[in-house]
Amino acid sequence: MTAHSASRPSGDVAAVLGSKAQRQVAAARPVTFSDTVGLYADSAPGSELRDGAVLFLSPWGFEEMCTRKLWRDLADRLAACGIPSLRFDYPGTGDALDRTDFADGLAIWESTALAAAAELRRLSGATRLVLIGHGFGATLAATVAPRLEVVDAIVLMAPVVSGRFYLRELAAWSKMVDEGLGLRDDQRITDHVAVAGLIMPDEIAAEVKTLNIETLPALPASQVLMVERPARDKDVALSAHLAALGADVTRLPYLGYDDLVSNPTIAKQPLEVTGQVVEWVSEATARSESRKVQTPEVPVAARLEGPGFVETPLRFGADDRLFGILCQPRGQKRGATVVYLGTANDRLAGWARMTTETARYLAAKGVASLRFDAANVGDSPPVIGAPEQVLYTDHQIDDVMAAIDLLDGLALGVAMLAGRCSGAYLAFRSAVADERCKAAVAVNPFTFVWDKDDVVDDALRYNARSLEDYGRRMVSIDTLRRLRAGRVNIRYATANIAKQLANHFAGKMPAMLAPLSKYARLKEATYASFKRLTERHMPLTLIYSANDIGLDRFRFYLGRNGENLKRYANVSVEIIPDADHNISPPAAKAIVREQILAAALKAGEPGQ
Known part of the structure; x- marks a missing residue:
């Protein structure tokens, strides 16, 4: 296990990131699959193609709202380094279609993540993937990665280690948000897992409660970047567990985490951490051979x-x-x-x-x-x-x-x-x-x-x-x-x-x-x-x-x-x-x- 102190991006990466300021960046290309909307960011023109692409797995609820801009910033920076990516919404969230039946529980979100991975490989021509997850998205990344069999590296940002603790934390978070809005107790959603007016399907919440990735039986990827929150013993324990499974684990402190997730209106982007993640992913994908295939034309998004x-x-x-x-x-x-x-x-x-x-x-x-x-x-x-x-x-x-x-x-x-x-x-x-x-x-x-x-x-x-x-x-x-x-x-x-x-x-x-x-x-x-x-x-x-x-x-x-x-x-x-x-x-x-x-x-x- 290695521990890295906070640092600026290396000279090569910093030069690439700085160059994008010279041209107007387009919004990512929208794509549709599995009843959801994805945003595909292709490699920037003139960048070196890597045989690796990044799949983002979002957190849920209030945290997802706070990190939406972070995903876009990371995607644009990765594209400037020659690394394509895809981000998407889980069924029943964001701009995905709603479902009336969640009887299959967490498998519904997991199957959408697997479909997104297949879509990303099709769009990018990459044979290998890197997963970046935040919060509960990091937990999903750790659990679905072994099923993909093409994941070389994984970035876990403030992962949910214990589902039971996470649901208790959500309840406290929800109360604080509602207090800030001035809602009375009778106006709050208390009969479901909910935060900021967003309700987690009961079937998914029941499965989340049983999760504990501190005891993962299978290694999600050979290379792991753990971005650990301050004073979170479970983050440290997860890093140790992954290292014991044989992963090459790099640990970074999540500087600016609280300022990012406290409120989407005033979320402050963790620029130092963003640069560190981009540098680590760039190094991880550099170990693979460059793509030899021609990236297919991204079709106009279906309805x-x-x-x-x-x-x-x-x-x-x-x-x-x-x-x-x-x-x-x-x-x-x-x-x-x-x-x-x-x-x-x-x-x-x-x-x-x-x-x-x-x-x-x-x-x-x-x-x-x-x-x-x-x-x-x-x-x-x-x-x-x-x-x-x-x-x-x-x-x-x-x-x-x-x-x-x-x-x-x-x-x-x-x-x-x-x-x-x-x-x-x-x-x-x-x-x-x-x-x-x-x-x-x-x-x-x-x-x-x-x-x-x-x-x-x-x-x-x-x-x-x-x-x-x-x-x-x-x-x-x-x-x-x-x-x-x-x-x-x-x-x-x-x-x-x-x-x-x-x-x-x-x-x-x-x-x-x-x-x-x-x-x-x-x-x-x-x-x-x-x-x-x-x-x-x-x-x-x-x-x-x-x-x-x-x-x-x-x-x-x-x-x-x-x-x-x-x-x-x-x-x-x-x-x-x-x-x-x-x-x-x-x-x-x-x-x-x-x-x-x-x-x-x-x-x-x-x-x-």
Whole structure:
């Protein structure tokens, strides 16, 4: 067994990784197989072909949302080194088709992993594979590798060693996520294994509970890279067990693990670990002979068909830089085509798969939609020259315009926009910028004009709340418990309350002093945007959870009871009681879906 300290990529690998910044990277090619969507990243042009390809096995649930961008970054870096790869969704997760029967349990996910391995070998022409798994995906990698018989090396990143301990950890994780959202106990999912609104099938959960890979009977691969979490004795024990089985085990500390998996909105990429993984895989595949075969042309992804819908994964935009999924009705199309804009850094499936489920619901009602990842979010690579933090910037409006260009090219009729939180802000700003947008539904928009003095990262990290919500929480016993446990950022909460009070008093400032106030200038800029939409007669639906932070900005701009809306006859407002910012309760989800459906049908009427 060998132990390596953290290090930078070697000179050769670093040079290859640096060279990709000179050209725009395209999104990975979508492929379909076994009722799921895969993303195939081929070797970069001019790179040295290796007789090895990488199959990614994703974690499950909240952790999968946090690591989606990590998979894309790793795939792009490996491609630059001449190593193709494939990543995919398990049945019932992400953008894969759903199943009504999970009686076969974990074998369903395992068989999809085996099918993905066969697909990767077909696409790449490689005879040997490297598996990279994270969390529960690492556990699957260790258990399916012996059945593939073509695996030379395996990377286990923060593997689930004990299934029983993992399920207990998920329960604690789920409670923390729900507390952060402000969900009551009666709104939480407690009768299944669940986290962040995602439910693990009971049959799979029952098998997961019995897993313990610390006693693996067979060696998964001759070369193993263990990326161990800090202070996890079971990770260390697994490394020792694999070495005892005869593996050449390299151990690395998982620096930045907690910052990666704590929240998909603010997930910080573990760049040092990423470089180390790429270097190790490059060395592992260099031991094989280069591929002698010609890589086959990757076909256009076939469609996935479900009850009432047909989905086509695709790439679009300049240099095929954006990845999205077009969801169309199996029957006659009606209404406008909905462009669903993502929230923060959530992948296109959305929080708790809400976007995927909404798209399929709309299709069953005859409405088509496009969901996609904006640049540097999920599976769409960054744009050269754009800032690392793309949220609340005009750069994302370019992505929306590219999406509407796609709909125009496919003759899918008029377009409307829908989104939540930062996606709602983007829907509003894009509707103002592009007259091809014929309607918009904005759910819990934080604001309508971004204050340049606000730091996006801070706004995302500290989960600001409305004044009413702060007041309600101050008298809550649960809040007292969280204060004692140190789980409340008092400094930021105090600063946020002060800022909202400043907004409140700025709104009451005498007209002659208003030009001296930044807040008054933001208000005038917001009015100008609303006026532009009104002049175009573009319907705008604003939807808010009853205690959402966005209501403070709404009231500042449009009055305590929305009295200023009388200037804008095209705007309607819906307040949803008993809902969190993420629209978790089923009743709240249903309201949002019906509002989007109604807006799409109306926007598609003749003369609209």
